[in-house]
Amino acid sequence: MSMKILITGAGGFIGGFIVEEALSRGYETWAGVRKTTSREHLSDPAIRFIDFNYGNKKILTDQLLSHKGEYGAWDYIVYNLGVTKCKNPDDFDRINYGFVKNFTEALVETEMVPKQFIMTSSLGAWGVGDEKNFTPIRPTDTPHPNTRYGKSKLKAERHLESLEGFPYVVMRPTGVYGPYERDYYLMMKSIKYGFDFIVGFKPQLITFIYVKDLVQAIFKAIDRGVVRRGYFLSEGKAYTSSQFRRYVATALGKRRVVPVKIPVWLLWVVSVIAEKGAIVLGKTSTLNRDKFRIMKQRNWICDISDAQNELGFSPQYSLERGVNECVKWYRENKWL
Incomplete structure (x- = not known):
């Protein structure tokens, strides 16, 4: 009998x-998506769909009991639900923390706790690192997130830790990129047009993880059976913005790209205006105060030794290889 995920x-x-990898491993794969969510990349007929009401614990509990009665419990749950930008700032807490709280408590109450509950969090939950000596951010450091997103993710992590014996695993990736991702795509699109916008004049070291390496880390955690652990994840190498620009430009066949350095104060002004304008229009803005704090941060280096030692995590994608694969996908799908 197939394991259920x-x-x-x-x-x-x-x-x-994650769904694609689960299917390739032969899991009975359930995809939690809203009815209004696009299923463009979930076309495999083997996928089973379910739509939970995470905001209402009573309804959620009834949904779980109904599923349990008909199909049984899941062996593994990968909780990848969350928001990175919101129309209402309170939604960060409501969704990134409140939904996790409702779901995990409902799992406990319905006796549907899986062997592992793997949640994708973020390096942002630990906040700003050492911007003087650029020492890596470590799991033993005291978290001090400086964004609403990071604070909500840390709050969700603390909730998992508070559940006695709950078999959580937390993945804290740095910047995740890959095909059909949109934030890094906008940067690549700008480079295609010959400009690369850089924030501030102080040195900055940024880190990345290709989406397929993140997915492998998740399934390595399942293979190893670890519980009640958290891991920082990155390629394991830091880059400057000029290196990122060079890889993208080369992949695009772009000979000349003009780096445009934007003063931190100017980005702050633009971010506030963009955020408030989006609120008035009832939309979300890619550029906002949270995004400003992320772009302003100088040190994104993190210590991935726990993942390497405990999971056998070994990233297969250098930034150059990942960018080449991304650009190829964006071109084939007419994004670039």
Whole structure:
């Protein structure tokens, strides 16, 4: 009998790749997606869909009991649901923390706790690192997130830790990129047009993880059976913005790209205006105060030794290889 796995947030960028890997491993794969969510990257007929009401614990509990009665419990749950930008700032807490709280408590109450509950969090939950000596951010450092997103993710992590014996695993990736991701795509699109916008004049070291390496880390955690652990994830190498620009430009065949350095104060002004304008229009803005704090941060280096030692995590994608694969996908799908 196949092992059963549920992937929540399956309609998102990362979720689609998790579903794909689960199917390739022969899992009975359930994708948690809303009825209004695009299923463009969830076309395999073997996928089973489910739509939970995470905001209402009573309804959620009834949904779980109904599923349990008909199909049984899941062996593994990969909780990949969350928001990175919101129209209402309170939604960060409501969704990134509140939904996790409702779901995990409902799992406990319905006796549907899986062997592992793997949640994707973020390096942002630990906040700003050492921007003077550029020492790596370590799991033993005291977290001090400086964004609403990071704070909500840390709050969700603390909730998991508070559940006695709950078999959580937390993945804290740095910047995740890959095919059909949109934030790094906008940067690549800008480079295609000959400009690369850089924030601030102080040195900055940034880190990345290709989406397929993140997915492999998730399934390595399942293979190893670890519980009540958290891991920082990155390629394991830091880059400057000029190196990123060079890889993208080369992949695009772009000979000349003009780097445009934007003063931190100017980006702050633009971010505030963009955020408030989006609120008035009832939309979300890619550029906002949270995004400003992320772009302003100088040190994104993190210590991935725990993942290497405990999971056998070994990233297969250098930034150059990952960028080449991304650009190829964007071109084939007429994004670039």
